[in-house]
Amino acid sequence: MDFSYNENQQMIADMIRTFGKNEITPNVREWDDNQIFPIDVFKKLGELGLMGVLVPTEYGGSGFSYTEYVTAIEELSILDPSIGLSMAAHNSLCTGHILQFGSEDQKKKWLPKLVTAEWIGAWGLTEHNTGSDAGGMSTTAKKDGEYWVLNGAKNFITHAISGNIAVVIARTGKKGDAHGMTTFVVEKGTEGFTSGKKEDKLGMRASETAELIFDNCRVHESSILGNVGDGFIQAMKVLDGGRISIASLGLGIAKGAYQTAKKYSKEREQFGKTISNFQAIAFKIADMATKIEAAELLIYKAAYLKNNGKKVTMEGAMAKYFSSEMAVEVSTDAVQVLGGYGYTKDFPVERYYRDSKLCTIGEGTSEIQKAVISKQIIK
Numbered sequence: 001m002d003f004s005y006n007e008n009q010q011m012i013a014d015m016i017r018t019f020g021k022n023e024i025t026p027n028v029r030e031w032d033d034n035q036i037f038p039i040d041v042f043k044k045l046g047e048l049g050l051m052g053v054l055v056p057t058e059y060g061g062s063g064f065s066y067t068e069y070v071t072a073i074e075e076l077s078i079l080d081p082s083i084g085l086s087m088a089a090h091n092s093l094c095t096g097h098i099l100q101f102g103s104e105d106q107k108k109k110w111l112p113k114l115v116t117a118e119w120i121g122a123w124g125l126t127e128h129n130t131g132s133d134a135g136g137m138s139t140t141a142k143k144d145g146e147y148w149v150l151n152g153a154k155n156f157i158t159h160a161i162s163g164n165i166a167v168v169i170a171r172t173g174k175k176g177d178a179h180g181m182t183t184f185v186v187e188k189g190t191e192g193f194t195s196g197k198k199e200d201k202l203g204m205r206a207s208e209t210a211e212l213i214f215d216n217c218r219v220h221e222s223s224i225l226g227n228v229g230d231g232f233i234q235a236m237k238v239l240d241g242g243r244i245s246i247a248s249l250g251l252g253i254a255k256g257a258y259q260t261a262k263k264y265s266k267e268r269e270q271f272g273k274t275i276s277n278f279q280a281i282a283f284k285i286a287d288m289a290t291k292i293e294a295a296e297l298l299i300y301k302a303a304y305l306k307n308n309g310k311k312v313t314m315e316g317a318m319a320k321y322f323s324s325e326m327a328v329e330v331s332t333d334a335v336q337v338l339g340g341y342g343y344t345k346d347f348p349v350e351r352y353y354r355d356s357k358l359c360t361i362g363e364g365t366s367e368i369q370k371a372v373i374s375k376q377i378i379k
Contacts, residue, residue, distance in 0.1 A: 003300075008064060009071040015048060016072065020079040028080045031206035032351055035198070037086075038206060039162055042117045045087060050076075052115025053091055055099055059111040066241070066303035070248045077252025078259070081355035082206035084252055085362075088245035089158040089207075090114070094121025097167045097238045101183065101226045110165060110185065122163035124154035124212045125235055132368050134169075135232060139214060141170035141182060146221050148172075148184065150214035153196070156362075160210035161195045164188045168212065169231040181231035185223045192217030203354030240312050242363050243320035247299045250320075250327035250359040251292065257327075257334035257352040258288045264338050264347070275337075284337055288330045295323040314376035321369035324359035331356040 005013065023041055031038055045051050053069045055061025062068075069091070077084030095114045098106060113119040130136045139152025150170055157166075166186050173180025186193050196211030226234055262285055265276035275281045298319040305312045331352040335342035342349045360366045 005071065006067070008068050012050075012064075012068055012071050013075050016050075016075040016079070019044070019048065020076070024076075024079045024083060028206075028348070028351075029345065031080070031082065033205075033345075035200065035205045037159075037162055037208035038083075039120065041083065042086065042090070042120060046115065046117025049115075050087060051090055051117040052095060052111070055095060055111055055115050059099075059107055059115065061111065061115045066244060066306045067300070070244065070251075070299055070303050073245055073248035074252040074255065077249050078256040080206060081249060081253050081256075081352065081358075082204045084249050085204050085358070086158060086207045088242075088249055089123065090117075090121045092242040092245045093123035093158075093238060094163075094165065094167050096241060097123065097183065097225065097234065098185065100238065101230075101234050102185075106185070106225065114165070119164035120159050120162055122157050122159040122166040122212065123238075124157050124160075124166050124168040126154060126156050128153065128155050132365060134235065135176050135178060135181075137169070137171050137175075137181065139168070139170045141172050141184060141219070143172075144218070147218045148182075148221065148224070150184065150186070150192070150217040150219060152214050154212040155196075156199065156209055157212050159208055160212050161198060162208055166193075166212055167225065168214075169235050170214075172228055172231075178232050179229040181235075182228045183225040183231040183234055184219050185225060186214075186217065186219055190217055190219065202357065203351070204358050239363055240316045241306060243316040243369070244299060244302050244306060244312070246359055246363050247295070247302070247316075247319040247323035250323035250356065251295050251299060253327040253352050253356045253359070254288070254292050254295065254323075254330040257331040257349050257356075258285075258292060260347060260349050260352075261285065261288065261334040261337040264341075281337060284333050288333055291326045291330060295319070295326045298322055314373055317364070317369040317372040317376075320359075320364065321366050321373065324356075324369075325366060327352075327356040327359050 049062040052061035053064050057063040073084050073088050141148040141150045168184050172182040192215045194213045199209040268275045302312050302315040302319045334349040
């Protein structure tokens with residue numbers, strides 16, 4: 001088995017590194033300090049084919065597999081995890097949901113605009129009182145002739161303000177019924193569809209997060225993805241693939257923190273020698289490298305299964321759980337290796353440290369991942 005980058009992966013990695021040197025790295029501090037969502041950067045990523053990585057070329061996408069997709073998220077996340085997060089949310093959730101469950105007409109209508117980032121996508125599942133308990137959602141959709149009327153709100157939604165289109169799951173049946181939810185595509189400008197306040201977050205500050213609000217929002221039945229009642233089942237399948245994205249995000253964060261810590265340890269001198277010569281530091285670096293390697297293997301196994309049309313519920317959850325926790329551990333150790341400097345904004349490890357925590361929460365907490373894994377094992 002060949003574990004090296006294939007030609008497409010190497011091309012993507014080189015392209016992102018070159019792009020990032022000019023368009024991302026010089027601006028990361030400003031974006032983070034001021035919580036700026038750099039929408040122009042995503043337009044440029046669209047031009048590079050990175051906003052429709054998995055979408056077939058017939059819809060204007062790049063037509064790559066999950067293998068290349070993992071590489072793209074990882075490389076962007078090394079540069080700035082916020083950019084990696086937003087790119088992943090756009091690709092896996094909004095765009096991915098339409099790709100997986102949309103009709104041919106729906107795909108032709110929306111995918112070409114999403115893959116170029118002419119339109120930025122959002123995905124609405126989480127609500128204020130239903131975080132992990134998505135099946136208990138309160139946002140409703142009631143049929144009125146050819147239209148459905150949506151009422152309620154979604155929170156912690158990536159691109160809720162800047163997004164041009166949102167894929168939203170709303171309750172059309174009884175609360176808690178797995179077949180009582182339906183997926184709607186709602187375009188910006190639809191009457192009754194607005195966004196709420198922007199969240200002031202610990203990390204991932206350059207990735208926009210806010211509410212989606214529906215107040216008697218009328219959506220035509222032609223905007224339903226799949227069948228009425230399929231929304232929750234669809235969302236769970238979308239999250240199976242989405243968890244590979246978050247695992248890749250964690251991998252990029254960990255690699256960025258590790259690379260910074262390793263470089264610093266070989267330059268910083270104490271007691272007449274570089275600190276990399278001290279066992280306490282060398283062993284930390286060794287632990288970091290080993291954890292990253294293990295996460296990478298889990299992620300690429302899940303990607304391999306996904307590429308071959310196999311079920312990835314357990315493997316995706318394993319990759320997401322391990323990589324997320326690993327990213328927190330590695331970024332924490334990186335701060336420790338840099339000592340006082342690691343606690344300042346002069347070095348990026350404090351940002352990796354803050355950003356990493358999102359991985360253990362978003363798209364299913366670590367506890368939910370363990371619940372998913374154990375359910376698959378104990379049948």
